[in-house]
Amino acid sequence: MEALSPCPPAPAITLYEQDELSELTGGALRPGGIALTAELLTYCNLEPGSSVLDIGCGPGHTLNLMATNFGLVPTGLDPSASMLEKAAQQAPSAAILQGTATAIPCEQSCFDAVVCECVLSLTGDIAASLREMHRVLRPGGVLILTDIYCKRPELQPDLPDLQSCASRALPLDAVTDGLAQAGFALVSLRERSDLLKQLAGQIIFSYGSLEKFWQLFMGAEAARRTCCALAAAPLGYYALVAKKEVRHG
Amino acid sequence: MSTFSFLETTTWQCNGCALPLQPAKVTATYLGGSFNVELMACPQCGFILVPEDLAVGKMLEVEQLLEDK
Numbered sequence: 001m002e003a004l005s006p007c008p009p010a011p012a013i014t015l016y017e018q019d020e021l022s023e024l025t026g027g028a029l030r031p032g033g034i035a036l037t038a039e040l041l042t043y044c045n046l047e048p049g050s051s052v053l054d055i056g057c058g059p060g061h062t063l064n065l066m067a068t069n070f071g072l073v074p075t076g077l078d079p080s081a082s083m084l085e086k087a088a089q090q091a092p093s094a095a096i097l098q099g100t101a102t103a104i105p106c107e108q109s110c111f112d113a114v115v116c117e118c119v120l121s122l123t124g125d126i127a128a129s130l131r132e133m134h135r136v137l138r139p140g141g142v143l144i145l146t147d148i149y150c151k152r153p154e155l156q157p158d159l160p161d162l163q164s165c166a167s168r169a170l171p172l173d174a175v176t177d178g179l180a181q182a183g184f185a186l187v188s189l190r191e192r193s194d195l196l197k198q199l200a201g202q203i204i205f206s207y208g209s210l211e212k213f214w215q216l217f218m219g220a221e222a223a224r225r226t227c228c229a230l231a232a233a234p235l236g237y238y239a240l241v242a243k244k245e246v247r248h249g
Numbered sequence: 250m251s252t253f254s255f256l257e258t259t260t261w262q263c264n265g266c267a268l269p270l271q272p273a274k275v276t277a278t279y280l281g282g283s284f285n286v287e288l289m290a291c292p293q294c295g296f297i298l299v300p301e302d303l304a305v306g307k308m309l310e311v312e313q314l315l316e317d318k
Contacts, residue, residue, distance in 0.1 A: 194281050201282050201311045205253040209310055234317065 030118035030146065031195035031237050037062050037117060040144045040239060041070055043188070049073060050112035053136060055101050055129075056119030060087030063094040066115075075111070077104060101129040109138045117146045121168040126175065130182035139246040143184060146239040148196065149175065155233035169235050184242040193236040254287040255303050263291035270298055277308075280315040 030036075046052070048071030054062050057076030060083075066072040075095040076087045084096050099105045101116065101123040114133045123129040133143055153171040179186060200210060207213040210230075214223035252274065262269045273290035275297055276283060290297045299308070 197315055198282055200314050201284055202251060202253075204307050204310050204314065205284055205286070206251065208307060210314075 031148075031199045032146070032192060032239070034061050034065055036146065036192070036195060036239060037065060037115070037144075038069065040146070040241065041066065041072075041115075044113065044142050044144065044241060046070065046072060046113055046142070051075065051110065052113040052115060053077060053104070053106065053111045055104070055114060055116040055133070056122070057087050057094075057096075058083050060090030060094065062115060062117065063087055063091035067091055067093050072113075075106075077101075101132060104132045104136050106136045108135045109141075111136050111141060112138060113142045113144065115144045117144070118148065120145060120147045120175070121149075121170055124168075126170065126178050127181065130178050130184070134182045134184060134244055137244040139244055141244045142187070143179075143242045143244070144240075145175075145179075145242065146192070146237070147175070148235050149238055150233060151236045152233045172236070172238060175238070175240075179240075179242050183245055185245050187241045187243050189238060189240040191236065192239045196235060196237040250283075250285055252285040252287060255300065256287050256289060257300065259289055259298065261289070261298055263294060263296050265296070266291050266293040268293055273297070279312060282311065282315045284311070 051073045052066055053075045054066070055077050057063055057078045058080075060076060063074040063076045066074040074091065074093075075097060076084070076091065077097045077099055078084050078087065079098065079100050081098060084098055087094065088096050097105055101119065102125050114137055116129075116133065120126055120129060137143065148169045149172045150169040153174075176186060176189070203210060203213045207216070211223050211227045214226045218226070256272050259270060268291055270289035271292045272287055273292075273295075275286050275288050275290065277286055278284075288297050288299065
């Protein structure tokens with residue numbers, strides 16, 4: 001009898017590239033959407049003409065916002081070629097780079113600001129990502145960071161391999177400690193779990209239930225386990241601004 | 250923000266106004282959550298009909314989500 005070869009593992013599902021999520025969030029693939037981005041950019045009060053790197057730029061809605069509404073000079077970075085193609089159409093004035101947060105293909109100290117929305121927990125190495133963000137920022141430059149976090153890390157969910165910040169959420173103190181170690185000073189930290197609940201509510205109204213939404217990307221049993229795991233270890237959403245400290249001496 | 254339509258043909262009418270219900274855009278709010286929906290409502294007094302299957306289905310799940318249940 002021929003030996004059976006093991007089935008190759010199913011490719012990990014990339015949630016943010018799914019059309020269903022894009023349709024629900026109006027293009028900006030995260031809780032709070034483009035409105036939260038505008039709120040944070042307004043808070044930072046960047047000078048027109050400031051250079052800003054958008055890490056995980058996706059289809060380019062933030063790039064377009066930065067160029068059109070704030071007069072900034074945006075650069076978009078994303079590992080997905082299909083996303084970058086959309087970004088180039090959405091924000092034709094933006095520079096577009098393919099790459100990852102852990103190895104940003106840019107010179108040091110070349111940006112006035114870095115924006116990283118609902119991406120950090122996807123990078124696989126937050127320490128390396130934060131070091132890279134610090135490296136490419138000029139001294140005194142600002143970092144806008146939003147992401148999902150795990151409210152009960154002791155109950156960290158065991159989720160199917162879904163490339164989404166939901167399955168890789170970190171405890172909030174892991175993020176703030178990482179920022180300090182990378183040389184950032186925290187300027188503002190806001191708890192915005194209300195935005196995550198808003199998105200979840202929209203998912204329920206749209207698809208009937210959260211379990212039915214997850215079934216779009218995985219089998220029924222995996223969707224049920226996902227819902228149970230997330231119910232046991234709930235997620236929150238944060239939005240923070242940090243500054244690259246200026247070292248003296 | 251997306252609008253979720255729950256319009257349906259209905260024989261219900263507003264008892265106070267004695268008028269048939271018409272489609273209406275409604276903002277449903279609860280514990281900080283806000284959702285744009287389309288429901289049947291009285292064109293005069295604005296009284297809204299929430300179908301039972303919506304109330305015990307999607308709306309209940311959203312309520313429990315917002316209540317952290």
